[in-house]
Amino acid sequence: MPDRPEDVAKVFAKADFPWWIAGGYAIELLVGRVLRPHGDLDVLVLRRDQALVRDLLADWDLYVADPPGQGKLRAWRPGEVLRIPLHDIWCRCTPEAPWSVQLMLDEVEGAQWVSRRDPEIRLPIDRLGRTSDAGIPYLAPEVQLFYKAKATRDKDETDFEAALPLLDTSARVWLTDAIKAVAPGHPWLRQILSV
Template sequence: MGADVLGRWVPDRPEDVAAVFAKADFPWWIAGGYAIELAVGRELRAHGDLDVLVLRRDQALVRGLLADWDLHVADPPGQGELRPWRPGEVLQPPLHDIWCRCTPNAPWSVQLILDEAEGTQWVSRRDPAIRLPIDQLGRTTETGIPYLAPEVQLFYKAKATRDKDETDFEAVLPLLDAPARAWLADAIKVIAPGHNWLRRLLPVSRT
């Protein structure tokens, strides 16, 4: 589902999103390519959108925070169709992808991603066997912007790797410590056991 089909994108910057979410009383994280850039501390490439990950159980709080925005959910996911996210509507799996813009005439600027949780555990929507404590799911920049831990973001990028994902992997790999590499390798084995990234991760992963 691309911007050429559903309208123009002018993605916000992470600091713009942080200003919008400053009053959020729920956890949220910059995701996607911007999360990798926040981890490495420099720009790597151009971005077509800006992703923000939130937990599905907090969706009503997100909907309230963005009450004045124009919000549309991809329904069904990945099929090039959007419909309004109605106030009070509870989105159930597999719906997880929400496009956001300030007004109906503005370009899209933020893409919300809903992810699953059980108690204190984040649970991957791709396979419930893949999980982490929620307090280990992200990092925070020196200026206070939360972003998805790079090993978690790379896991999401591993399903259908593109050139930009390879760029992100090469940039952030040196920053991953042994536990992060091990977790990522184990997670990739579940969804893509033949993935070429495993050769770079296996020397310090569990066997």
């Protein structure tokens, strides 16, 4: 059962599509140390690559959150194309195993990643990820923090405080603009600009 980014990297080693560790583990890959406990492992893939993901995980037990955010899961059938708004896939090695990986499908237009929260928020796909010293791809911290800014919890504050000093100017500017677009009064904005 994958329970660390290294384990997921082994599962995805044969992937011929881009993928990135997301969530709190993405922040830990940035800072190079453990920050807190985790309930699962998040992996971001592009919606256009979902058939490749489905093939890669053909032996896994895969369920999609349908409808999103309602706590209901249903099997993701082989050959089924998941369309917007479906974007959250829960994965486990076998039906008896605990859920271990949460796949998230994100949108693209051409060479641009497009936020599902606001299609005006974009980033070139080649800036969407970074690679850890161990060679593990992870979601760019500014994008991960943008996702975490929606409804911050203690763990999101921990991740924000650890990642903020490591963001370069362009990442801070992008994060500021993205948060302003969806939450103009967000408390993180003052901190981002004061670094």
